[in-house]
Amino acid sequence: MKINLKVWRQKNNNTPGKLVEYQLDNISPDMSFLEMFDVLNGELTKKGEEIVAFDHDCREGICGSCSMYINGRAHGPQTGATTCQLHMRSFNDGDTIVVEPWRARAFPVIKDLVVDRSAFDRVIQAGGYVSVNTGSARDANEILIPRTVADEAMDAAACIGCGACVAACKNASAMLFVSAKVSQLAILPQGKAESQQRAERMVAQMDAEGFGACSFTGACSVECPKSISLDHIARMNREYLGAKLTSDNVQG
Amino acid sequence: MAWVTQTLSSSLGRKVIMSLTGLFLSTFLIVHMAGNLQLFKADGGRAFNEYTYFMTHNPLIITVSYLLYTSILVHALMALVLTRHNSASRPVKYAYSKPEANSPWASRNMGILGTVLLVFIIIHMRTFWYEMHFGSVPMAEYDGKQYKDLYAVVKVAFAEWWYVLLYVLSMVAVGYHLAHGFQSGFQTLGVRHPKYTPIIETVGRYFFAFIIPAAFAAMPIYVFLQVHGIL
Numbered sequence: 001m002k003i004n005l006k007v008w009r010q011k012n013n014n015t016p017g018k019l020v021e022y023q024l025d026n027i028s029p030d031m032s033f034l035e036m037f038d039v040l041n042g043e044l045t046k047k048g049e050e051i052v053a054f055d056h057d058c059r060e061g062i063c064g065s066c067s068m069y070i071n072g073r074a075h076g077p078q079t080g081a082t083t084c085q086l087h088m089r090s091f092n093d094g095d096t097i098v099v100e101p102w103r104a105r106a107f108p109v110i111k112d113l114v115v116d117r118s119a120f121d122r123v124i125q126a127g128g129y130v131s132v133n134t135g136s137a138r139d140a141n142e143i144l145i146p147r148t149v150a151d152e153a154m155d156a157a158a159c160i161g162c163g164a165c166v167a168a169c170k171n172a173s174a175m176l177f178v179s180a181k182v183s184q185l186a187i188l189p190q191g192k193a194e195s196q197q198r199a200e201r202m203v204a205q206m207d208a209e210g211f212g213a214c215s216f217t218g219a220c221s222v223e224c225p226k227s228i229s230l231d232h233i234a235r236m237n238r239e240y241l242g243a244k245l246t247s248d249n250v251q252g
Numbered sequence: 253m254a255w256v257t258q259t260l261s262s263s264l265g266r267k268v269i270m271s272l273t274g275l276f277l278s279t280f281l282i283v284h285m286a287g288n289l290q291l292f293k294a295d296g297g298r299a300f301n302e303y304t305y306f307m308t309h310n311p312l313i314i315t316v317s318y319l320l321y322t323s324i325l326v327h328a329l330m331a332l333v334l335t336r337h338n339s340a341s342r343p344v345k346y347a348y349s350k351p352e353a354n355s356p357w358a359s360r361n362m363g364i365l366g367t368v369l370l371v372f373i374i375i376h377m378r379t380f381w382y383e384m385h386f387g388s389v390p391m392a393e394y395d396g397k398q399y400k401d402l403y404a405v406v407k408v409a410f411a412e413w414w415y416v417l418l419y420v421l422s423m424v425a426v427g428y429h430l431a432h433g434f435q436s437g438f439q440t441l442g443v444r445h446p447k448y449t450p451i452i453e454t455v456g457r458y459f460f461a462f463i464i465p466a467a468f469a470a471m472p473i474y475v476f477l478q479v480h481g482i483l
Contacts, residue, residue: 008347019347072350098348105341170351170360171338173263203264212341213263213334215362216436217355231444237264238442244259252258 001027001088004096005040007052013108019098029089033076034059034066036088053112059084061225064160067167068113069100074164074223082162082225102163104172105210117163119209120177126205127198128181130190143189156184158226165220165228171212176220178206179236180228186239196247199239204252264440266334271440273327274433278460280320281426285467292474297403298394304402308384328370335363358428359436365429372422379409410475419472423465431461 003024010017024043027036034056041051057065066083070076076086091097099113107115157180165176182199185191191198214233221230259265287307290300307313351360358365383389383405392401410416434456438444443452477483 006347069346069349072346072348073353077353100346100348103342103344103346105343168351168354170342170355172341173338203262207263210341211263212338213267214440215338215359216432216439217351217359219351219354222354230439234439234442234444236442237440240264241268241442244255244265250255252254 001029001091001093003027003036003088003091004094006096006098007040007113008100009052009112010101010109012111017109017112019100027088029087031088032059032084033068033070033086033088034084053110053114055114056084061085062160064162067102067115067117067162067164069102069167071098074102074167075162075225079222080225080227082160082164085225102167104163104166106172106174107163107166115163117161119211120161120163120174122209123174123178123202123205124181127194127201128185130185130194132190145188149187153184153188156180156187156228156232159184159224159228160226162225164223164225166211168219168223169212169215170217170219171215173214173220174206174209174211175214175233175236176224176228176230178202179232182236182239183232186235195239196243197249199236199243200247200249203236203240263337266330266337267440269330270327270334271437273323273330275437276319276323277327278430278434278437280323281430281460281464285464288471289467291403291406291471297392297401297406300403300406301392301399301401302394304384305399308400324370324373328366331363331366356432358432362429362432365425368422368425369429372418372425375418376422380405406475407479410472411479413476416472416476420469423469426468427461427465430464431457434460 005022005024006019007022008017009020022040024036024040027039031039034054037052037054044051055065055067057063059066061082061084064082066075068075068083070083070086075081075083077090078086101107101109101113102115102117104115106119107117110116159177159180161177163177166172166174169175182195182202185198186195216230216233218230221228260269287303288300290303291297293299380402384400384402387405389400389402390404392399392403410419435449435453438449438452443449474483
């Protein structure tokens with residue numbers, strides 16, 4: 001396949017970037033999108049040019065590292081898949097493909113297609129955990145959890161924190177990510193004890209990081225590689241409003 | 253009271269303000285539409301004028317009307333605050349974006365639709381509300397009692413084809429705004445349930461986004477056709 005690439009090149013966060021065109025002639029339709037970038041970087045290395053920086057790790061859709069905005073969509077034209085799970089057969093011979101980094105105030109560009117997603121880590125640090133001593137493993141049936149509840153929590157826990165929800169949202173809102181992290185703990189008995197302060201703190205941190213508000217366009221859920229449902233956003237809204245109305249935290 | 257101000261200034265709190273004012277304005281539309289159906293009565297405007305008299309003299313209605321004006325202002329101002337904040341959340345825009353692949357148009361353009369509606373509301377209130385309260389409206393007499401003849405003002409306004417067109421187009425904007433807004437209001441409040449969400453969506457999509465704007469749009473068209481002797 002012949003592919004025309006327009007890739008965002010940016011030296012660092014302080015330098016303005018621009019789209020640079022590249023042409024690749026021998027691309028196999030069976031290559032993954034990232035392998036196509038490996039080919040590009042191989043050619044750039046041969047020419048002595050600086051390679052395109054992009055995030056990647058597991059390349060099997062579970063680490064959440066890869067983060068490309070491809071032809072106007074987070075993780076490209078497929079739904080329910082990450083960039084590494086996208087294959088060149090999804091494109092036609094001679095296509096022009098525009099590749100940009102996630103764009104959000106809270107995700108500053110580090111270089112080219114690599115953005116700093118540590119804002120997500122700080123949101124998790126604010127309350128996305130259960131503070132108990134783990135000790136030795138408990139008996140599996142000690143705390144009874146209905147299967148449907150466990151499934152619902154697992155659906156939320158499928159979030160890999162890639163940031164596609166932020167990238168796809170017109171407001172660069174992190175509501176789907178934060179709500180998945182609130183949800184996965186809020187509906188399980190282990191997480192219930194701290195559910196009020198968790199919702200309050202994680203939403204406060206989300207706001208402090210500079211993410212936008214939710215317009216309920218649904219773009220996040222469509223572009224989410226794990227197809228996380230908007231139900232979780234509603235649950236977080238309930239958790240947050242309930243906490244604000246009933247918690248004993250009068251300072252805010 | 254730090255928790256109150258902090259809650260209301262959080263991104264979720266701001267959306268709750270949008271939701272509550274928006275849902276209140278939606279319920280107002282039902283009353284406004286139902287009342288204005290008097291325009292379809294072929295009695296020379298008597299029912300309409302009597303209804304107008306009631307609406308401007310009943311103390312409960314007058315109280316609620318101040319809540320209504322406040323809601324419109326708060327809804328519009330909070331939308332401005334949110335739009336600025338949301339826009340600042342992505343300082344560098346995408347060179348190429350395809351949002352139509354993942355979200356409905358109305359959901360992404362509530363601000364534009366809302367601006368159209370705000371302009372419409374100003375024009376609408378200048379034509380009828382301002383005339384009724386501060387303008388010189390001719391009087392009509394029914395059973396020896398004097399009424400302001402707002403129906404006469406309605407007839408003059410809707411005799412103009414461009415004014416009718418303005419109303420019809422604005423009602424299309426109402427439809428799109430509510431198609432997204434009504435169900436979003438519930439999502440913001442966390443009201444999402446497999447039993448009730450489909451009902452909320454149906455009510456939003458068919459009643460608020462179609463029946464209500466269609467009934468409103470029918471009023472100027474009906475009066476226009478009547479004034480010009482077509483009906």
